[in-house]
Amino acid sequence: MIREGSIRLPFAYAAGKSGSTYLRALQEEQRILGSRCSACDRILAPARSFCPTCGDAELQTVEIGPGGVLLAWTERPDKGILGLVKLDSADTAIVHRILGSSDVLSTGMRVQARFGDASDENPEDSLLGFAPEVADS
16 A cells, blocks of 8 residues: 655754854855865865865865856756856855846856845855856947
């Protein structure tokens, strides 16, 4: 016998030291932080407590972005556009909302972070998403 249904599992978790630093910088300063691994000379986005490549835990917090390059994107009906963005100075990319219309998007185009106000309960909401850069005329 199969019984269909859904179960709601609310959860809370600690962001940890590097995650808290990252979220606080987004919320209070509208800055995006990454981590520099001196062992393998990579800058990781977002800030982390250890390097996933070499395992080094001695990382330095650095500012990255707020601009970057759109590597790929997908549009989901009624969900918006999600994109893979490689922020300036970073060696890795993040997935985040892309603001605007998919009609103007192209791989390799420049995008810029857009910030807004966030509540104490959801500091990550201060990064609204990334918008295509407007070309100067």
